[in-house]
Amino acid sequence: MNKIIAFILLFFTSTISFSQTNTSKSTATSKPFILGVIDEIQSKELGEKRILNIYLPDGYKPEDATKYPVIYLLDGSADEDFIHIAGLVQFNSFEWVNQVPKSIVVGIAT
Secondary structure, three states, X not given: OHHHHHHHHHHHHHHHHHOOOOOOOHHHHOOOOOOOEEEEEEEXXXXXXXXXXXXXXXXXXXXXXXXXXXXXXXXXXXXXXXXXXXXXHHHHOOOOOOOOOOOEEEEEOO
């Protein structure tokens, strides 16, 4: 019985001593999550401003003459499908996956 109690006591003390500590240093080292560019245009037809979320592929430079396919998302706000589709395009365009060409994703927020 003493061995069981000693084992339980040892288990709990080792768990406490080797567990992670909660440090709040994350604010000093945290960085913003940037997936692309957020732009806003005025819609004459709808009479309101529309938000565009734009994912640009790795290595994109506006001054280059490289042409990229564009994927338009009608439900493309940040809290809808934009993050998922941009992530899939990014992953599948990695050189070691190479399932999708490097593409621009434009999400139109509704």
